[in-house]
Amino acid sequence: MTLRHLPLHDGWTLGADSPVPVGLPTGGVPATVPGCVHTDLLAAGLIDDPYLDDNENRLGWIGRTDWTYRTTFDWTPDGHDHADLCFDGLDTVATVLLNGIEVGRAANQHRSHRFPVRALLAEGANTLDVRFTAPYTYAEELRDRLGDRPGAYAEPYAFIRKMACNFGWDWGPTLVTSGIWRPVALETWSGPRIASVTLLPDLDDAGVPRLTVTLDVDRSGQGALEAVVEVAGERAAFTVLAGEDRATATLSVPGAALWWPRSHGEQPLYDVTVRLGEEVRRFRTGFRGVTLEREAFRFVVNGEPVFVRGVNWIPEDCFPARVTRQRISDRLDQAVAAGVNLIRIWGGGLYESDDFYELADEKGLLVWQDFPFACAAYPEEQPLWDEVAAEARENVTRLSPHPSLVLWCGNNENLEGHADWGWQKDLGDRTWGHGYYHGLLPAIVAETDPSRPYWPGSPYSGTEDIHPQDPAHGTIHIWDVWNRADYRAYADRVPRFVAEFGFQGPPAYATLRRAISGPLTPDAPLLAHHQKAEDGNAKLLRGLGDHLPQPGADFDDWHWLTQLNQARAVAFGIRHFRSHTPYCMGTIVWQLNDCWPVVSWSAIDGGGRRKPLWYALRAVYADRLIAVRDGAVHLVNDAPEPWTGTLRLTRHGLDGAVLAEEEVVVSTAARAVTRVPLPPSVAEPADRTRELLVARLGSVRAVEFYEEDTRLALPPARYDVSVTECGDEAPGYRVEVTARTLLRDLALFPDRLDPAAQVDEMLVTLLPGESTVFMITGAVLPDPEALGAHPVLRCVNDGLIR
Numbered sequence: 001m002t003l004r005h006l007p008l009h010d011g012w013t014l015g016a017d018s019p020v021p022v023g024l025p026t027g028g029v030p031a032t033v034p035g036c037v038h039t040d041l042l043a044a045g046l047i048d049d050p051y052l053d054d055n056e057n058r059l060g061w062i063g064r065t066d067w068t069y070r071t072t073f074d075w076t077p078d079g080h081d082h083a084d085l086c087f088d089g090l091d092t093v094a095t096v097l098l099n100g101i102e103v104g105r106a107a108n109q110h111r112s113h114r115f116p117v118r119a120l121l122a123e124g125a126n127t128l129d130v131r132f133t134a135p136y137t138y139a140e141e142l143r144d145r146l147g148d149r150p151g152a153y154a155e156p157y158a159f160i161r162k163m164a165c166n167f168g169w170d171w172g173p174t175l176v177t178s179g180i181w182r183p184v185a186l187e188t189w190s191g192p193r194i195a196s197v198t199l200l201p202d203l204d205d206a207g208v209p210r211l212t213v214t215l216d217v218d219r220s221g222q223g224a225l226e227a228v229v230e231v232a233g234e235r236a237a238f239t240v241l242a243g244e245d246r247a248t249a250t251l252s253v254p255g256a257a258l259w260w261p262r263s264h265g266e267q268p269l270y271d272v273t274v275r276l277g278e279e280v281r282r283f284r285t286g287f288r289g290v291t292l293e294r295e296a297f298r299f300v301v302n303g304e305p306v307f308v309r310g311v312n313w314i315p316e317d318c319f320p321a322r323v324t325r326q327r328i329s330d331r332l333d334q335a336v337a338a339g340v341n342l343i344r345i346w347g348g349g350l351y352e353s354d355d356f357y358e359l360a361d362e363k364g365l366l367v368w369q370d371f372p373f374a375c376a377a378y379p380e381e382q383p384l385w386d387e388v389a390a391e392a393r394e395n396v397t398r399l400s401p402h403p404s405l406v407l408w409c410g411n412n413e414n415l416e417g418h419a420d421w422g423w424q425k426d427l428g429d430r431t432w433g434h435g436y437y438h439g440l441l442p443a444i445v446a447e448t449d450p451s452r453p454y455w456p457g458s459p460y461s462g463t464e465d466i467h468p469q470d471p472a473h474g475t476i477h478i479w480d481v482w483n484r485a486d487y488r489a490y491a492d493r494v495p496r497f498v499a500e501f502g503f504q505g506p507p508a509y510a511t512l513r514r515a516i517s518g519p520l521t522p523d524a525p526l527l528a529h530h531q532k533a534e535d536g537n538a539k540l541l542r543g544l545g546d547h548l549p550q551p552g553a554d555f556d557d558w559h560w561l562t563q564l565n566q567a568r569a570v571a572f573g574i575r576h577f578r579s580h581t582p583y584c585m586g587t588i589v590w591q592l593n594d595c596w597p598v599v600s601w602s603a604i605d606g607g608g609r610r611k612p613l614w615y616a617l618r619a620v621y622a623d624r625l626i627a628v629r630d631g632a633v634h635l636v637n638d639a640p641e642p643w644t645g646t647l648r649l650t651r652h653g654l655d656g657a658v659l660a661e662e663e664v665v666v667s668t669a670a671r672a673v674t675r676v677p678l679p680p681s682v683a684e685p686a687d688r689t690r691e692l693l694v695a696r697l698g699s700v701r702a703v704e705f706y707e708e709d710t711r712l713a714l715p716p717a718r719y720d721v722s723v724t725e726c727g728d729e730a731p732g733y734r735v736e737v738t739a740r741t742l743l744r745d746l747a748l749f750p751d752r753l754d755p756a757a758q759v760d761e762m763l764v765t766l767l768p769g770e771s772t773v774f775m776i777t778g779a780v781l782p783d784p785e786a787l788g789a790h791p792v793l794r795c796v797n798d799g800l801i802r
Helices: 037-043 060-064 135-146 325-337 354-363 384-399 414-420 423-427 434-448 487-492 509-515 525-529 536-543 555-578 612-620 784-788 796-800
Strands: 003-007 013-016 067-075 082-087 093-098 101-107 113-116 124-132 167-169 172-174 184-189 193-203 209-218 225-231 234-240 246-252 270-276 279-285 290-293 298-301 304-306 308-313 342-345 366-370 405-409 476-478 498-501 586-589 624-629 632-637 643-653 658-668 672-677 691-697 700-705 719-726 732-739 743-748 764-766 771-777
Touching (some): 082 093, 082 101, 101 113, 193 279, 209 234, 234 246, 354 366, 384 434, 536 555, 555 586, 555 612, 624 700, 632 658, 658 672, 732 743, 743 771, 764 771
Parallel strands (some): 308 342, 342 366
Antiparallel strands (some): 082 184, 193 209, 270 279, 290 298, 298 304, 624 632, 632 672, 643 691, 719 732, 732 771
16 A cells, blocks of 8 residues: 655635624635634734733634635545545534535544545645534534533533633633644545554563554455564564454563653653555554552552652643644643643643653653543533544544553543532433443543553542542542632641642733733733633632731732742642652642633743742652641652651741751651651740741751741841853853841742743742842843842742831
């Protein structure tokens, strides 16, 4: 078989199939494929950037309009028997016409489509049209036919197989897209063709790497077909029997080294070649075994339990075709640098691009993949059932080579929604997704990818007989903190695994400044538009509690204190949960990233900038952590070597004076936690408002205060600052701060001076006489001395007394 692949990405135009409130020229506007209607209209200057100000509010008509993409391409007969139009992704409800003849329809963003067109191709110019029905039209018609279902938002996302958060979320805008969002090509071929390859890399019972290959073929003849697979110096031939279209072979690969998650080992990857006649498919894979201990919800990789230091991932952009491999790599690098070892791809988004999983393989990041269902009752009737089956089979097959992928999860919060959110009364006897999560999806995973565990949803307790939010079983999500409770409530429970929890904070100043015109004030209407959570800004202020002062009307104080409180809240929870290892075996913070500039739970904002939360994550997700709670120091050692030495516990006055000091010789085994009771001399202060505790073991230090900041007798901040230019090839600045008084959570925000400027460290507490150095990179500053001035340089006592 020979195959010819002709990309069809050039010469497209976009037109509306009904009147629209913008001046579309006759013949439409140039369109980019892959892309979508919003980005094409934006490129044509017909709409304003939906991410800026409240422009989003004036673009709702796009998702209620039918659109047509059109191109022409030349074709010359090449002697092949077959020709297929291959769409890797259509968003979402599309009718495809070649030379005016309908060749197929699509209604699922999450899968590809292949339409045979050989009989319709003409020598010379051919016209290809893709007509998109408005997503709202399709979803609302199906809702009317099947009956409404309850959900978190009054939008019909449960009735269309499309990225749910496209319809708006409590962190995202409502920008309902249409378009050819992944590549499209014409493929011509003769003879047998590889339809799909499923690769399952795992370990046999003796721990030896093996590769199971399932080959599916398209063909017209009935004879036997010979195939070959090669990997890591091993080769196996196998046969697709006469009259069959599938064959499976298992190949032992004893020379391959094991793939490990980051901080547990290396990530060797191997090229795999699968041949059928003249056709060749190439992959990269790695070998590891993964199991899930269901009761404890404990991941075990290559026989070694892994404490999950995770983050949740949402779509990186409302317009996914704009997301490049480099952008994904940058974001995952930020996760790695923060100590993260697992990314959970949340169920309101997508099966991500091949780039995402390839990069996760290379960087040693485990991937938890939700199937795309979130926060709603999903109907199981046709045509949705068959669409879900098709997308699941395709994506399980597509992602099977990736060693990073360690879990298939049925949905996000739908089991909890059915149990707790009043759905049962509203549903009556209508379907809600149970058949997907407990029937269809586990059957597809068991058949197609038995090498990985399946979990019906999150939160879930492992059985329908136990409430899905039971902290003693499976996974829980914690949202009373942020919505109602003070963040100290994290310490009221000891869960087995926390798959979602988080706290809001605003994005970086430079990100807000670009997104919002006019004055920045806490009550600015345009700022409120970039806060999608219900009562979100009020919750930000309530969440300060007695931890930090109320900022009043000053934007700089509001921005600083709410960002800091976000970082502290999440760090408090992680320290508590990690200190309970191995009973608790994982935390997945909501969330790593944003899709646009917004006040949200993210650690990396919509401009790609690190919020204070990111620096706090890096500290509490380090291999080694000191956590002080319940009258003891907990030495958390998630490193492969023991942690030994002398633990020094020092009670200081706020003026730096040593009031008491104790030393304890300690040893914590690899991947373990040691509890050290606080000696009485440091456990209780003489004056809680004027003292603090410093715990140090080797290079790891923890500073704990006996009171909340609003009750501390913090002195006015006094310090010396020196700024020095450095760096021969790239511009940079060295900012050294020497404390003359205690400085609580010292932070530096160079993006206030230049949007490209970055700082390497943040949230540093200094005792009087101590110094720290911040390195600033990424920009040439006209006034470097401003790095040492308010509001670029901040600390808590600066916020309390200025």
